[in-house]
Amino acid sequence: MIDFIKLNINDGLELEELISNNKLADLKTFTNNATGEIELYPKYGKYYNMDIKINPKYSKISGSLHKLENICLYGENQNFNDFSFDSLSYQIPFLEETFNLKHNNSLSYLELGFNIKVNTNPKSIIDDNLLMYDCKGHSKDLKFSGNGDYKEFVKRDYTLKIYNKSKQYNKEFNISENILRIELKLKTKRKIQNLGIFCLSDLLDRNNIFNMFKFLHSEFKKLVIIDTLNFNSLPIKDSEKLIKYSNPHYWQRLRTEKKSYKVINRLKKDFNNLLNKHQLNLIHKDLENKLIYKFWQLINENQKELFEPIKDGLG
Incomplete structure (x- = not known):
């Protein structure tokens, strides 16, 4: 579900002090090639898979929350399994407590992705059936340096990406299932905030996650996915x-x-x-049904009460 994030931290010096005092990361700087002097800022570090960049007035923390959980729990740097709202509701307080992020952060980038199990090789769906988005060709059609296949449809504030998740990680994890990933990337604060999401803790509200999924679903419906045609x-x-x-x-x-x-x-x-x-949209309908099912599965997993959105709007 929620995956890669970019957090802007308002007080960079406070974050630097916290990281140094608690030895959370080894912060490094670089040498100025022109003068030979060591630059004071920016400082860079790594907390598991999360990248840290520190400047005096602002700082950034970015990385995959999904991968962070898998690294901490299983020692696996991957995101081909499921990441539920239940898991998210543990990771966010963990990050907030570790870096003291309660009231001093804003989201500038946010991903929502779903790993969908399909009956055929995702490559054939991507190459042969996925033709267009809103009757426009794809922006990118790449092969992950031999580790996967994807098509990406780029808009100014967001991107819709469809790719072969099983092939991406097959060499390292020997995945036997066919996994197609459907992913929405929100690339601007404006778009994120239009969905009612401002800071990390806003992702603990299932209505906000639902709003993001509704947008992903509406964009998915614009994809032109045609069954093999004779x-x-x-x-x-x-x-x-x-x-x-x-x-x-x-x-x-x-x-x-x-x-x-x-x-x-x-x-x-x-x-x-x-x-x-001519029933040439059966693959599209099947993927759409699986996408909706996966959302409801992950939003409600291990929750005491089933989620009921303020406004539905799916369909």
Whole structure:
């Protein structure tokens, strides 16, 4: 669920003193290449997997809360298993107490990710079925230096990333299951705060996590994921339309030609109708159902009361 975070700490000198007094990390500085003098700041350190950067007026702590738990509990630097709200509710107070973060932090980056078990190799879903986001091509299509496959769709304030989690860690952990990760990265304070999240402790409110998931779900629904298609089995007219609609260059040309919002929406509706008519969205529906199920599983695991959001809005 919640994974990578970036925390801005208001009082850098106070944090530096706390780290030094409690020997939490070995803080290092660098030599100025021009003068040969040792710079006083910034200072860098590591607390397990969490990176620390200290300046007098502000500091940063960043890293994966999911990996932090696995390192502390199992000695494993990985995030391919599940990370529930129950686990999050232990990690956050632990970090707050360790670094005295109760009232002096703000979140500037936040990830929400879910590891979804699928019946086929995630590579084939990513390469063959995941075609577009909102009828736009992917921003990145990379291979993790041979350790995995992913497609990323980048917006100004956030990014939606779909990748092969099982392949990423298979060499080190010999993973036998097929795991597809669906991940939302919030990259600006503005977007994070629009969801009611300001500081680390706000992540202990399940309504805030739910708001973030609702946004992830709405973005996931914009993905164009099409089942393997045999054009020869379709009527010629439908086949020609689907070939055209499934090409991101077609939609880019419409935008370049400044076709109206109404025209583009009508064509998108026709595209969706064809996918429904020929049952070419079964993979998309299956992944969406598994994504929703995984959220409710992780938000309620080991909780005394089942979570009931103030406003639902899923669907």
